[in-house]
Amino acid sequence: MLTRRIIPCLDVRDGRVVKGVKFQGLRDAGDPAEQASRYERDGGDELVILDVSATAEGRANAAHTVAAVRAVLGIPLTVGGGIRAVEDAARLLDAGADKISVNTAAVSDPALLSRLSERFGAQCTVIAIDAARREGGAEGWEVVTHAGTRRTGIDVIAWAEEAVARGAGEILLTSWDRDGTRSGYDCALLTAVSTAVRVPVIASGGADTAQHCVDALEAGADAVLAASIFHDGDTTPDALKAELATHGIEVRR
Amino acid sequence: MTSLHVLRTGVANLASVRAGLTRAGAEVIVTDDPAEAAEATHLMLPGVGAFGAGMAALRATGLDQVILDHVDAGKPFLAICLGLQLLCRSSDETPGVEGLGLLDAHVGRFPDTVRVPQFGWNRIRPTAHATLLQPGHAYFANSYRLTRIPPGWEGAMGEHGGPFVAALERDRVLACQFHPELSSDWGQALLRRWLGTEDTRC
Numbered sequence: 001m002l003t004r005r006i007i008p009c010l011d012v013r014d015g016r017v018v019k020g021v022k023f024q025g026l027r028d029a030g031d032p033a034e035q036a037s038r039y040e041r042d043g044g045d046e047l048v049i050l051d052v053s054a055t056a057e058g059r060a061n062a063a064h065t066v067a068a069v070r071a072v073l074g075i076p077l078t079v080g081g082g083i084r085a086v087e088d089a090a091r092l093l094d095a096g097a098d099k100i101s102v103n104t105a106a107v108s109d110p111a112l113l114s115r116l117s118e119r120f121g122a123q124c125t126v127i128a129i130d131a132a133r134r135e136g137g138a139e140g141w142e143v144v145t146h147a148g149t150r151r152t153g154i155d156v157i158a159w160a161e162e163a164v165a166r167g168a169g170e171i172l173l174t175s176w177d178r179d180g181t182r183s184g185y186d187c188a189l190l191t192a193v194s195t196a197v198r199v200p201v202i203a204s205g206g207a208d209t210a211q212h213c214v215d216a217l218e219a220g221a222d223a224v225l226a227a228s229i230f231h232d233g234d235t236t237p238d239a240l241k242a243e244l245a246t247h248g249i250e251v252r253r
Numbered sequence: 254m255t256s257l258h259v260l261r262t263g264v265a266n267l268a269s270v271r272a273g274l275t276r277a278g279a280e281v282i283v284t285d286d287p288a289e290a291a292e293a294t295h296l297m298l299p300g301v302g303a304f305g306a307g308m309a310a311l312r313a314t315g316l317d318q319v320i321l322d323h324v325d326a327g328k329p330f331l332a333i334c335l336g337l338q339l340l341c342r343s344s345d346e347t348p349g350v351e352g353l354g355l356l357d358a359h360v361g362r363f364p365d366t367v368r369v370p371q372f373g374w375n376r377i378r379p380t381a382h383a384t385l386l387q388p389g390h391a392y393f394a395n396s397y398r399l400t401r402i403p404p405g406w407e408g409a410m411g412e413h414g415g416p417f418v419a420a421l422e423r424d425r426v427l428a429c430q431f432h433p434e435l436s437s438d439w440g441q442a443l444l445r446r447w448l449g450t451e452d453t454r455c
Contacts, residue, residue, distance in 0.1 A: 002375045002413050003390065046373075123394040
C-alpha cells in the first residue's frame with residue numbers, strides 16, 4: 001500500500017540554506033548537502049529545494065547546489081524557484097533533480113507546463129500553487145504569485161484542473177494564509193483541490209504539530225511538506241511518522 | 254569496483270541513476286554505442302520518457318538487440334521503471350508499438366480509483382524464491398504497471414488499486430518498476446546485491 005509522505009523543504013539562497021517567515025528576514029541555516037543528508041537519515045521521504053535567490057547569479061548557483069545534494073541524497077529531489085523555461089528545468093534535471101516545480105512562470109505562461117510535461121513527462125512536472133482565501137468574505141481561494149505579493153483573481157480549483165490537464169503530475173499546494181504561521185494546514189483547501197484532481201497533492205503552509213499533519217492527510221493530502229518544524233529541530237520526519245502511525249496512517253518506517 | 258554501462262535512450266535524466274549506482278560501488282559508463290554496450294559486463298536500461306519514444310530510441314541505435322543478446326548470455330542486466338515496461342510485448346501508453354518481448358506481458362494503466370501517477374513509497378512483498386529482492390519500502394513514480402508476474406520469473410508485488418508488479422528477477426536479470434536509486438538505504442542494498450558489491454563498501 002502506498003504510504004503517506006513526509007517532505008522536508010529547504011529554502012536555498014546563493015548556495016546556502018536560509019530560514020524566514022514568508023521570505024522575510026532570511027537568515028543563514030547551513031549547508032544544503034549536510035541538511036539534505038540529515039533529513040534522509042531522519043526519515044524524510046523526499047526533499048524539496050526551493051531556490052529563493054533574488055539574482056541571476058544566485059540562481060545560476062542552484063545547479064551547483066543540486067549537484068552537491070544529489071551526490072549524497074538517496075531519496076527523490078524536487079527543485080523549484082525561478083524556473084521559467086524548459087532549458088532552466090533541463091539544467092536542474094541534469095544536475096540531479098528528479099522533479100521540477102514551477103509556480104509564477106506557469107501562471108503567466110500555462111503552456112510552459114505542457115512543454116515541460118511533453119519533454120520530461122508528468123512524473124517530472126510539479127505545479128506549485130500558492131493559494132489565498134479570497135478577500136472581503138468571498139468564497140474560495142485565488143492564486144497568488146511572486147512570493148505572495150500579487151493576487152491574480154484566478155480560482156485555485158480551476159487552475160489546479162488546468163495544470164493537470166496540461167500535464168502536471170503532482171500539485172504542491174501552499175496556503176499563503178497559513179505559511180509560516182504554524183497554525184495548521186488549510187484543510188478545506190486541501191479537500192477542495194484533492195477531490196478536483198486525480199494527481200497527488202502535497203500540503204504546504206502552516207505545519208506545527210503532528211495533529212496538523214494528521215488533519216491534512218485526512219483532508220485528502222497525499223503528502224505533507226514542512227520547513228520550519230524540521231529546521232528548528234522541534235521534530236524529525238521519523239518522530240512525526242511515529243505519531244502518524246498511532247493514528248492508523250500508513251507511513252514508511 | 255564493478256563497471257556498469259548505462260544505456261542513454263534520449264531524454265533520460267541520468268543524474269540520479271549515476272549518483273545512486275556510484276554510491277552503490279559501480280563505475281558508471283553512460284553510452285548509446287551498441288558496440289561498446291555489447292562489451293559490457295553489467296548493463297542497465299534506465300526509466301524515462303514514454304514507451305513509444307523509448308522503443309524508437311532503442312531500435313534506432315540497435316541497442317534493442319544488444320539488450321536481448323546480453324540477457325541471453327546470462328550477464329547481469331538491470332531495468333528501471335520504463336525500462337521494465339520496455340521488456341514487455343506492448344503497453345497501453347503507446348498502443349501499436351512492439352516492445353522488446355523478453356517478458357510475455359502487456360503493460361496497463363492504473364485504474365481510476367487511485368491517484369495516478371503513483372508517487373511515493375509502497376511496501377513490496379517478494380515471491381518465495383526471489384534472491385535479490387527483499388521486503389521493504391520502495392519509491393515509485395509511475396502511471397503504468399504489470400498486474401501479474403510472468404511465468405518463469407520471481408519478483409515482488411505491491412498494492413495500488415489492486416496488486417501490481419513491483420519488480421521481476423530471473424538469474425542476474427533484475428527489472429524494477431520502482432527506483433532503487435531513490436529508495437534510500439533499502440534501494441542501495443538491492444543495487445549492491447545486483448552489482449555484487451555488498452562487501453566492498455567503496
